[in-house]
Amino acid sequence: MKIELEKAYEAKQFEDKIYKTWEESGFFNPDNLKHAKKPYCILMPPPNVTGILHLGHALENSILDIEIRFRRMCGYKALLLPGADHAAVATQARVEKELQKAGIKNPREELGREKLLKKIREYSENSKSTILNQIKKMGTSCDWSRFAYTFDETRSNAVNTLFQKMYNDGLIYRGYRAVNWSVCGQSTASDDELVYEDEPVTIYTFKYSHDFPIPIATTRPETKLGDCAVAVNPKDDRYSKYIGQKFTVDIGALNPLTITIIADENADMNYGTGAVGVTPAHSMIDFEMYQKNKEIGIIPVIGHDGKMTKNAGENYQGLTVLEARKKFVNWLKENNLIIKQEESIHSVGKSDRFGDVIEVLPMRQWFIDVNKKIPGKNKSLKQLMKDVFTIGHNGNKKKIIKITPARFLNSYMQWIDNLRDWCISRQIWWGHRIPVWYKDKEIKVSLEPLGDGWSQDSDTLDTWFSSGAWTFSTLGWPKKTKDFKMFHPTQWMQMGYEILFFWMARMILMTTYAIDDIPFEEVYIHGILRSKEGKKFSKSLGSGLDPIEIIKNYGTDALRLSLIKGIAPGNDAKFYEEKVVGARNFINKLWNISRYILMSVNDIKLIEKEPKAQTLADQWILQKLNSVIESVTENLNNHNFSLASEILYDFTWTDFADWYIEISKIEKGKEQILLYTLQTLLKLWHPFIPFITETIWKNIDSKLLMISSWPKTDHKSEEKINNNFEKLQEIIIAIRNLKNENKIDLKTVVHCHLESKKYFELIMDQKNIIESLARVKLTSDKYKDVVHILDIDIYIEIKINEQDKIKKIKEIVAYINKLEEKINNKDFIQKAPTNIIENEKKKLKSAYDLLEKLK
RNA sequence: GGGUUCAUAGCUCAGUUGGUUAGAGCGUUACGUUGACAUCGUAAAGGUCAGAGGUUCGAUUCCUCUUGGACCCACCA
Numbered sequence: 033m034k035i036e037l038e039k040a041y042e043a044k045q046f047e048d049k050i051y052k053t054w055e056e057s058g059f060f061n062p063d064n065l066k067h068a069k070k071p072y073c074i075l076m077p078p079p080n081v082t083g084i085l086h087l088g089h090a091l092e093n094s095i096l097d098i099e100i101r102f103r104r105m106c107g108y109k110a111l112l113l114p115g116a117d118h119a120a121v122a123t124q125a126r127v128e129k130e131l132q133k134a135g136i137k138n139p140r141e142e143l144g145r146e147k148l149l150k151k152i153r154e155y156s157e158n159s160k161s162t163i164l165n166q167i168k169k170m171g172t173s174c175d176w177s178r179f180a181y182t183f184d185e186t187r188s189n190a191v192n193t194l195f196q197k198m199y200n201d202g203l204i205y206r207g208y209r210a211v212n213w214s215v216c217g218q219s220t221a222s223d224d225e226l227v228y229e230d231e232p233v234t235i236y237t238f239k240y241s242h243d244f245p246i247p248i249a250t251t252r253p254e255t256k257l258g259d260c261a262v263a264v265n266p267k268d269d270r271y272s273k274y275i276g277q278k279f280t281v282d283i284g285a286l287n288p289l290t291i292t293i294i295a296d297e298n299a300d301m302n303y304g305t306g307a308v309g310v311t312p313a314h315s316m317i318d319f320e321m322y323q324k325n326k327e328i329g330i331i332p333v334i335g336h337d338g339k340m341t342k343n344a345g346e347n348y349q350g351l352t353v354l355e356a357r358k359k360f361v362n363w364l365k366e367n368n369l370i371i372k373q374e375e376s377i378h379s380v381g382k383s384d385r386f387g388d389v390i391e392v393l394p395m396r397q398w399f400i401d402v403n404k405k406i407p408g409k410n411k412s413l414k415q416l417m418k419d420v421f422t423i424g425h426n427g428n429k430k431k432i433i434k435i436t437p438a439r440f441l442n443s444y445m446q447w448i449d450n451l452r453d454w455c456i457s458r459q460i461w462w463g464h465r466i467p468v469w470y471k472d473k474e475i476k477v478s479l480e481p482l483g484d485g486w487s488q489d490s491d492t493l494d495t496w497f498s499s500g501a502w503t504f505s506t507l508g509w510p511k512k513t514k515d516f517k518m519f520h521p522t523q524w525m526q527m528g529y530e531i532l533f534f535w536m537a538r539m540i541l542m543t544t545y546a547i548d549d550i551p552f553e554e555v556y557i558h559g560i561l562r563s564k565e566g567k568k569f570s571k572s573l574g575s576g577l578d579p580i581e582i583i584k585n586y587g588t589d590a591l592r593l594s595l596i597k598g599i600a601p602g603n604d605a606k607f608y609e610e611k612v613v614g615a616r617n618f619i620n621k622l623w624n625i626s627r628y629i630l631m632s633v634n635d636i637k638l639i640e641k642e643p644k645a646q647t648l649a650d651q652w653i654l655q656k657l658n659s660v661i662e663s664v665t666e667n668l669n670n671h672n673f674s675l676a677s678e679i680l681y682d683f684t685w686t687d688f689a690d691w692y693i694e695i696s697k698i699e700k701g702k703e704q705i706l707l708y709t710l711q712t713l714l715k716l717w718h719p720f721i722p723f724i725t726e727t728i729w730k731n732i733d734s735k736l737l738m739i740s741s742w743p744k745t746d747h748k749s750e751e752k753i754n755n756n757f758e759k760l761q762e763i764i765i766a767i768r769n770l771k772n773e774n775k776i777d778l779k780t781v782v783h784c785h786l787e788s789k790k791y792f793e794l795i796m797d798q799k800n801i802i803e804s805l806a807r808v809k810l811t812s813d814k815y816k817d818v819v820h821i822l823d824i825d826i827y828i829e830i831k832i833n834e835q836d837k838i839k840k841i842k843e844i845v846a847y848i849n850k851l852e853e854k855i856n857n858k859d860f861i862q863k864a865p866t867n868i869i870e871n872e873k874k875k876l877k878s879a880y881d882l883l884e885k886l887k
Numbered sequence: 888g889g890g891u892u893c894a895u896a897g898c899u900c901a902g903u904u905g906g907u908u909a910g911a912g913c914g915u916u917a918c919g920u921u922g923a924c925a926u927c928g929u930a931a932a933g934g935u936c937a938g939a940g941g942u943u944c945g946a947u948u949c950c951u952c953u954u955g956g957a958c959c960c961a962c963c964a
Contacts, residue, residue, distance in 0.1 A: 041926090235963095248964060252964095304964055379963070442890065443959055446959085597911090605899085610913060611913085616926070617926045620926045621927085623923090623926095624923045624926090624927090625923075627923050672903080675901075675902090678912095681911085690929095857945095859945090864945075865906075868907070871906090
């Protein structure tokens with residue numbers, strides 16, 4: 033039965049229908065892959081509920097889907113588990129902004145907790161479906177029946193259980209410590225949620241009073257109203273005599289300050305004045321000094337509203353930080369206490385969500401202790417986080433996580449070394465409420481609401497707390513579900529390097545602790561997509577390219593292919609529309625290849641076995657196909673998506689379409705091989721461009737391509753034809769060398785007939801060639817006079833004139849000399865591999881032959 | 888200050904343990920094209936693989952330095 037297909041592939045016509053077919057087939061769900069035994073599980077990095085699909089998601093979904101479709105076809109119980117993230121701060125910040133636009137100036141005060149939460153919930157439920165539908169548009173083959181939301185009941189239960197376990201083990205504690213505070217967001221932020229920006233600042237060098245012996249410098253003069261000490265290096269001869277002394281100075285704060293001179297190695301003798309004014313309340317480092325020297329005291333002078341507190345004194349109370357700074361500097365000037373004033377550039381920490389300058393404030397917050405020994409383990413969380421990349425979890429070498437590319441390990445280890453206790457409490461409302469209850473002076477962790485008189489902590493958990501539990505919370509933990517037993521630890525994880533610390537590190541922390549296992553066997557790090565100008569595609573600004581638009585214009589397959597081609601793990605890649613055009617052209621080419629074959633082959637059916645080769649051309653294409661299967665499989669096994677796609681691209685277009693199909697128009701009887709090669713190619717292409725391949729496949733077989741089996745090479749048939757090919761290849765090499773050495777005139781004939789049309793002349797006798805060249809229109813008038821001269825020797829005689837000949841001979845002689853020199857080199861003969869030497873000898877021989885002929 | 892990374896054709900990038908002639912796409916130029924495909928075909932031009940040294944029979948690949956970019960972490964008194 034012959035088939036009629038449209039002239040060009042119209043993605044729009046097919047994609048939604050195909051996705052529906054896949055979904056209804058149930059094969060996204062590994063439970064329905066009856067024959068599969070070995071699990072292969074990937075968790076989707078959950079997109080934020082309020083987000084819309086951007087190119088980063090598109091890239092991730094392409095990568096994830098290639099991986100899972102490949103494994104599914106390879107016979108694994110393949111599960112790609114989808115999800116969404118409630119994205120605590122990000123979501124609340126967004127909704128508050130919307131509300132403010134609508135006229136509610138202070139949503140938290142005006143609406144109160146319950147009403148605001150309701151608004152956020154509504155908002156997020158709406159946008160959740162948006163992003164999930166967009167993910168379906170990408171063709172992502174995930175099991176929607178297992179969909180997990182970081183904020184649903186199962187996940188919340190996991191989070192609370194985890195909190196309780198850590199609390200009971202003493203790893204979660206509540207402490208009064210300096211934390212990062214966003215005045216705009218009215219919440220804490222972890223160190224990782226800060227972005228640093230360089231800004232011009234003024235450095236003031238001053239003394240607290242005229243009789244204070246040590247000058248200090250600062251960029252934040254207003255905080256000096258809360259100074260409690262001056263730290264000097266114990267080895268510093270200038271100041272060491274003062275260590276331990278106390279000075280009382282009155283700089284206008286509520287009370288005169290008692291400044292204790294303390295010794296601290298962190299004070300660099302050679303930097304600035306060599307002494308540091310210590311403000312325990314408003315600097316992380318200073319706070320650490322305070323913890324070592326508690327007697328110096330702590331005086332917060334900045335409040336949660338970003339204004340000076342009562343402690344700052346009546347002249348300053350209620351002023352903003354900047355106002356207070358100005359006023360205090362004036363006071364210093366009036367009293368002649370400023371020694372030096374200079375301009376400089378400092379990086380200032382800002383909230384990544386709210387954008388305001390982060391204030392360091394001392395507060396009572398919840399922390400995870402990363403240095404404390406875990407009961408029964410004799411190791412800290414920090415140590416566990418290192419083990420999975422070094423000795424393996426619990427010292428088990430099989431439990432070493434493989435990371436690609438490996439270089440990210442360095443920065444991960446460095447990050448761990450600098451890791452401080454993780455502040456997990458947030459003062460926003462959208463999130464997992466901390467499961468701690470208070471009654472008078474009693475504190476209890478409870479997963480259920482407690483009775484009268486008990487009130488729950490009003491804070492919520494950092495969103496990464498729940499993300500850290502993702503690999504096991506999605507599988508139903510703490511219940512011992514079938515899924516958990518089957519799929520944990522997961523096989524593969526994929527993420528951009530920008531969330532390495534946020535997410536990968538936290539998953540490792542949580543999983544090694546709670547499950548006593550690694551979260552995943554392998555992690556693949558991809559780069560960031562940038563615009564043509566090298567700028568990040570900003571999520572919020574949505575600069576330019578919208579994947580949904582691209583899908584509309586070019587189709588999902590084209591988008592997927594253009595995202596994958598030319599990327600390397602961990603490296604950033606530029607992305608622009610022309611890339612999609614190229615990919616779309618290929619998709620159309622594949623469509624037309626199929627169209628041609630399906631329209632010209634009479635008996636369309638599934639061909640299970642490799643058809644028998646009749647001619648050398650058949651042998652060659654089947655041989656090449658086998659090697660393509662092998663290298664694509666190997667590259668996919670190693671997650672070299674880009675390379676695999678390029679090999680396929682090249683074979684499909686150059687070898688199959690432009691060469692073999694053209695030959696099939698002359699040499700008849702190739703239907704079986706054409707169909708077989710097409711079917712194999714559809715399978716190989718399916719993970720990359722699932723829609724078009726499935727669409728074409730429908731014309732061949734009623735079963736879904738998605739669950740067809742991955743092609744295997746038939747090594748036996750390969751051996752059989754190997755002999756022939758050795759001969760062939762010898763000739764090819766000889767011809768190629770000739771071509772090389774005769775760049776001037778030979779190129780026309782050689783390129784036309786030998787290079788691009790590969791082994792054309794070897795397939796047929798000369799008569800046939802002349803005839804077929806004419807028929808296939810491979811040759812123009814220009815080539816007519818040389819068509820019959822496929823014998824190169826003759827051609828040389830006729831074509832090359834005397835001058836060229838002399839020049840050519842000189843070139844060849846020089847070449848021969850070079851080769852001989854190399855071959856006569858003793859070291860080369862002794863040390864180089866034999867095949868290299870053989871090759872050089874062959875080159876030399878053909879060069880001599882050529883020389884003979886020219887003479 | 889510590890660390891990572893990049894520099895390959897006009898542009899965007901591949902290049903998997905060092906080894907035949909360094910590749911692709913786009914762009915450019917020439918030629919071709921009557922039904923699978925102008926979303927096409929055939930070819931051409933275009934590279935001291937940033938520079939200098941070293942290791943090696945042999946370096947785009949490994950090492951050192953230099954130049955110029957990007958990024959991460961810490962610090963920023």
